[in-house]
Structures are given as C-alpha cells and as structure tokens.
Amino acid sequence: MPEASPFAERLRAAVHASDSLLCVGLDPDPARFPGEWRGDATRMAAFCCAIVDATHDLAAAFKPQIAYFAACAAEDQLQRVIEHIRHVAPGKPIVLDAKRGDIGDTAKLYAREAFERYGADAVTLSPYMGFDTIEPYLAWADRGVFLLCRTSNPGGDELQMQRLADLPGQPRVFEMLASRAAAQAGGQVGLVVGATYPHELARVRELAPQVPLLVPGVGAQGGDAAATVRANGAGPMLVNSSRAILYAGTRLADFAERARDAALATRDALRKA
Secondary structure: OOOOOOHHHHHHHHHHHHOOOEEEEEOOOHHHOOHHHOOOHHHHHHHHHHHHHHHOOOOOEEEEEHHHHHHOOOHHHHHHHHHHHHHHOOOOOEEEEEEEOOOHHHHHHHHHHHHHHOOOOEEEEOOOOOHHHOHHHHOOOOOEEEEEEEOOOHHHHHHHOOEOOOOOOOOEHHHHHHHHHHHOOOOOEEEEEOOOOHHHHHHHHHHOOOOOEEEOOEOOOOEOHHHHHHHHOOOOEEEEEOHHHHOOOOOOOOHHHHHHHHHHHHHHHHHHO
C-alpha cells in the first residue's frame, strides 16, 4: 500500500474538495437525544451516524469527543462511528478530541489510542507540560496534532493571556505557543483557537500563517462566523460546531434533517464570509 500523505495535505484537500471550512463535532449526550432515545446511551453510535449521514457532504471534517463515549463505557460505539465516517465520507479527516497531555510512555500509549485504536487523523492535545509531551504523537508522520492555544472558554485567560517576562518582547503564553507551532517542521502541528476571541485568532495567524487552526466556538458558544474568517485570512482552518448542529432538532422523526439545516446554515455563513 502507498504511504499516506501528510495530515496537512489531507486537510487542505478535504477543505478544497468539500468547499467547506465546517468541522462537525460529535458530542453525543444521551440526556439530549431526541424523542424516545433520550437517556439511552446504547443509541450513541446510532445518533452520531445519523448526524454523519445528514452532514457529510457539507463538512470538511468530523471531531468526535472521546469523553462522551468513555463516560458511558461506550468506546466500542466510538469505534463504530469512526468506521462509519470512513465508509460514508472517505478522505475527510477525523480529529479525536481528547486533550491529552502527558510525558514518556504514557504519551506513547495515548498516541497509540488515538492513531491505532481509533484510527484518527489528528488529536487535540494540551501542551502545558512542555513540547516533549507531543513528540510521541509526531512519530506518526502522517498524523496531526492540534495544541490548545487560545481556547474559547473565559477561564483560559488565567494562563493563556499571561506574559512571559523571560522571553524577548514578553509574549503572552498563547503567542509563544503559536510561534513554537510555526517553527515546527513537517506540517503536523496545528492549534486550537476559539472563535470567541477573533483578535487573538488574528494574532495567532500573524505569528503562524501556515499552521492549521481548529476553531471551536461558532454556534452555541456565540462565536461569529464572519469575524472568524476575517481574522483567519487565507490560512488553513477548520471551524467546529457541535451542539448547535447536533441538537437543532428534538424529534426522533427529523432530528437529522434539522441537524443538516443547521450545518448548512453554518457552512454557508462561512462560505459567504
């Protein structure tokens, strides 16, 4: 079999082929499932697969959140969802949202979990124990990582906006991370930057013009699609929306159709911007 192309190339190809920046987040909360499925954790795969079927032509990528599955001892359902995405949306990257961050052999095992067990194309990581925590993931030359940089939650200010007095120019923590990602060879390293902070997103793009960005916060968290696209400029980007799409409908009969409507509106707003 031929070697897989680098993650950054596959991401660019998926965005171009779909003419979309939308990444559909798969955060299956049984308490919010439609109709008679509500509260039934055995329906997680069925729910997510229905969303994938309804949105795969609108999305450039999918981002399953591992915690929703793990909390319900439903990792087998996560594997089924990923297999389904591969079947109905071949070539579209799957970003495993795990936010791991550890060193040594533990990091190697987390990398195996993401890339062997689940077969993800990329994984989200916390870099706050240092860049040696991401090295085991980079051993997988055809996979990518998205490092938490300027996250969409207000509490991110407590660390990410602090200035580093020992570095020239006293950059803020998120700026240092953006510069480090830009200096990383191979195109494997991307950054998570929230749509709720377009000014900081623009600063990240200034420091890291070619680094892929994963941008949550459009939709339920109130991020603006047009402001996000303007702040990003021409760099590679995925804009994630989860709850606003997943839970757009409450009836079992048409929840997937309502999810498609929400995904279409978000995709089109990003296109227009």
